[in-house]
Structure formats: C-alpha cells, structure tokens
Amino acid sequence: MSKLNVDQKTIKGLFQDKRSDFLIPDYQRPYAWGENECQTLWDDIFTFAIPDDGSTEFDSNSEYFLGPIVTFKNQENTKMEVIDGQQRLTTLMLLLRAFYSKFSHMQDRASISTKQNIEKCLWKTDEFGEPDMNALKIDSEVATDKDKDEFLEILRTGDASKGQKSRYAENYRFFQNSIQAFLDRFPSYFAYLPTRIMNNCILLPIEAESQDTALRIFSTLNDRGKPLSDADIFKAQFYKFYSAQGQKDVFITKWKALEELCEKIFHPISGTPMDELFTRYMYFVRAKKGIKSSTTEALRKFYEKDGYALLKNQDTLDDLIVLADFWNDVSNQDKDRFSARILRRLFVLNYAPNGMWTYFLSVYFMQHKDTEGMLEEDAFCVFLDKITGFIWTYAVTNPGVNALRTPVYAEMINIVNNQPITFSDFKFDAAKINSMFSNFSFNNGRPITKSMVTWWAFQSEDQSLMPLETVLEIEHIYARNRQDKEQSLTDGRNLEALGNKALLEKRINIRAADYRFVDKKKYYLGFTNSRNQKKDGTRVHELNDLANTANDFEEKDIVARSSKIMAAFVAFLSNNDLTV
Known part of the structure; x- marks a missing residue:
C-alpha cells in the first residue's frame, strides 16, 4: 500500500520547513490565476485576519483553511514536485514577496520580526538560520510557461515593471496595491496581517511516495480547475527529449499549436482533447505491435512502457501532428482533402452508434496515407463502407462497444500488415439479420x-x-x-x-x-x-x-x-x- 504523509500546517510551518523545496514540474499547466482569484484570496484572508475591520478582537487560536498541497519527492533531484496546489502555492509566494518589499525600510521590532519570518518562507536558510537570497524555496520548470523566469525574478528582486504583462507580474502588482491600500488605512495593524496569514492560515500538505499516488490523490481531491491529464505527463517527457536535442523552443511551439487544434476538434466525454489524440494514435501503435487483446490498457500505462520510449522517438510528435491535421480536415469537411463521396460517408460515420470507428479510421489513415497525407480514394471508400456496415450491424447483434473490440482489433492488425479487411470470422447471416432488425426496437434512446x-x-x-x-x-x-x-x-x-x-x-x-x-x-x-x-x-x-x-x-x-x-x-x- 502506498504511504502518505499528511500533516496540517500553517503557511509558516510549511514554508519554513527545511525540507520544503518546491518544484512546479514541466508537465504542469502554466500559471492561470488572474486578478479575480487574487481578489477573492485577499478578501478572504483579510476578513479572517482583520475581523470587522479591526473592531473585533482576533482569536489567535482561530484557523483559516486554504486547501491541500499534494506533492511527491522526486528521487532524482530531491525536490517536492507539486501535483496539486500549484496556483495557491505560487500566489501565496507572490503575496508574501509583496509584503516583504514593504518591510524593507521599517525598523520597528514587529516589522523586523515579520520580515525575518517572511524571509525564511521565501528563501532557503543556512545552518545558522540565515536566508540565502540566491536560493528560493520554489522553482518552476513548466514546459509551456514562457513567463516562469519572470515569476522567479519577481521573487528574487521584488520588482514587477509596468512593461511586464505576465499573470505573475499582474498579480504581484495587484498585491502591492492592495497592501499599500491596507497600510494607508490601517498603519497600526500592518505587521499583524502577514503575521496572521503565516501563523493562522492553514494548508494541508499531502506528501505521496510516488508520482502515481500523488496523481490519484489529485484526481480525488480536485473539485475546481482542470486536473492534470495523461497528456500533461506526456508533454513532460517530450519536453525533456527535445530539450536534450536542443529543440526545446521548437517543441513548445509545436505542442501549443497541437493543443489548440485538439481543443477545437475533439470533445471527448472523459479526458482532455489531447488525451483523445494520444488514444487514437495508441491504437495504431498497438496494431503495429500486433496487440489484439480486447483488454485495453490505460493510456498512461501504455505510453510509459520502457521509460516512455515511444515519447523519446523523433517520429511520434510528427505523427500526432499529422493525425490531428487529418481529423481537423474531417471535422471541417475539407474538400481539398476529401471528395464528395468520401465526405458523405464520413458524415454518416459521425452518427455511428459508438466511437470505435474513430480509432479504426485513425489506424487506417496512419498506415495508408501517402507522403502528402492523402489516401487512395477508391480503397478508402471501400473501407468506409465496410466498417459502416459492420459497426451498424454489430450494434444490433452484439450491443456494447466492448463487444466490438474483438473483431475490430484483429482487423486493425490486418490494416497495418496491408492485408484486406474481411471480418471473416464475424460475417452475418442475411436471413437472421433481417429477422433481428425486423424485431428490434428502434426507440430514439438507442x-x-x-x-x-x-x-x-x-x-x-x-x-x-x-x-x-x-x-x-x-x-x-x-x-x-x-x-x-x-x-x-x-x-x-x-x-x-x-x-x-x-x-x-x-x-x-x-x-x-x-x-x-x-x-x-x-x-x-x-x-x-x-x-x-x-x-x-x-x-x-x-x-x-x-x-x-x-x-x-x-x-x-x-x-x-x-x-x-x-x-x-x-x-x-x-x-x-x-x-x-
């Protein structure tokens, strides 16, 4: 059984922990919080820490729960990889840095003490407890976040110029303005607010022993925002591979374009649009490997084999882009790629009783496309008619998409071996089909x-x-x-x-x-x-x-x-x- 370390902590207790060395990993999405979320956070903690604008005494034993932080310790770099809580963790760091800047010239005892506490939240300390101003307690490697360096620079310097337009800079300036307005209105309470935030605002750090466990916890806990997808994990592997080839920027450009395209054309019931693309490609790879088992592995389990070897192949990303372009043309009914008779058949398939045809067609396209990504029309027509007839009939004789796997997976292997598609072991008796269809209840719910x-x-x-x-x-x-x-x-x-x-x-x-x-x-x-x-x-x-x-x-x-x-x-x- 996977072990978990779960221990409610104050912001101060968590951030000042010697073990706290947070890493927002490359597969995470870019920072997404805007001013609305920051305003909500500010209003909530202000109302908690300064009750009734200071007219009600603050209860030093009270607590305000901010949410969980799910991490696992990466054995390669010993950092705490953040799986859940990236947004609030990043925002809290910006908030504390904005407070710290205001204390830089204050010399009263409360201000000095507060400043020192914030220092130990933001920077690592030596064995004497002195902060190392070159060693932040958080780092970001998010592959598709071009602004992550700006975030780290803001934490180091405390400056965000008007020319900086990233979410980090905008949110940092929001907190600077909010803190200044607070200082102007409640100067005598100024040191109390950040102190109460650090001492009485609670986080729930959940440390898992592995990435898999952390991701499962995240899926269970996450009730807002977008959970990490399998494609996010795959992105990290691609990022590492292309970075090693000196093609990091090329990869980021391709990935973002691919992600935008998939968002436009795929609308899966579960998973993300990018997950859907990886799924369609998976069936082609399965067929090439000769896998016809009706038990389909989970997407991430399939791609993580042999240390994500498939994602360390130069051809894989190019294949995914070609496949996505094909499906984009299907969804756009592109007349340059498809003739009228092909488009008519594809229209009908869009009303198929299940989605298996999309995997079937993806395998056929990847195997039979020419160098221009085109398919031979007559053979393509034959294929579309055959799978339409088979899938339609099987939906009546053997309802349920799982039943369709056995005959379809076998034919996928025939496709990649350039063998004709025959469904030879699953042909239908015409008389029985006529009888079954005549007695079948074609209600609208089916x-x-x-x-x-x-x-x-x-x-x-x-x-x-x-x-x-x-x-x-x-x-x-x-x-x-x-x-x-x-x-x-x-x-x-x-x-x-x-x-x-x-x-x-x-x-x-x-x-x-x-x-x-x-x-x-x-x-x-x-x-x-x-x-x-x-x-x-x-x-x-x-x-x-x-x-x-x-x-x-x-x-x-x-x-x-x-x-x-x-x-x-x-x-x-x-x-x-x-x-x-």
Missing part, C-alpha cells in the same frame, strides 16, 4: 436508431452534404400525437418502427412535431409566414420528396418504408462482403 436513419438518408444520391454542426433530430413522420388522437395504427409498435423515422433539423422538428402529415408538408418544404418571413425547409431529400409526392403517410407507408430500408441495408452488407 444510438443505432439515429445511425440507421442517417445511413438511409445518404443512400439517396440526391441527398446533399450537410455541415457537421447541423443539429439533427429523429422525426416521427407519422406523429406520436396523431396516434394519441386517432388511434389509427393497428399495430402500435409501428409508431417506433424504423420506417416511421427520418432525420430532420431540430429547428424544423420543433415546428413539425405534432401535426398531421398534411400539416407537416409545409415545414418539410419551407414556407412564408404571415409576416412575409421565409422559413427554409429541410435539407433531408427524402422528406422533401415525400412532401412533394404524397398526400398522407399511413401505417401501410410505415411498413413499406421499413421493408425498403431493411432490404437496402441487407443488400449493402452483401455488397460489402459482410454476409454469408
């Missing part, structure tokens, strides 16, 4: 329902491509409200049948929700309202066609359309060699 109606919409060559950001919902062509009122369906199950469902833009679906078909038609086609405002119709071609050719949509139409969709889908599976 992702496969939207997947199927999207696939069906794009079986029409006349269906135009829509932007991916279009908000599409599932339309009941024969309205639920109509059945409630008319009870004209002999089989109530047909209301939720696939033949009664279609894609429809949300803005139109809201208007057309509970109308008879004859009333829905104008919303499908578009109309001009009483204020002479034109309301556009749907871009779903089938609904436009239906509105132009049909006077009603009845139970027989639901049944016929269900059969038509199912027959087309089974034929699609057969054409892609997915049936026996």
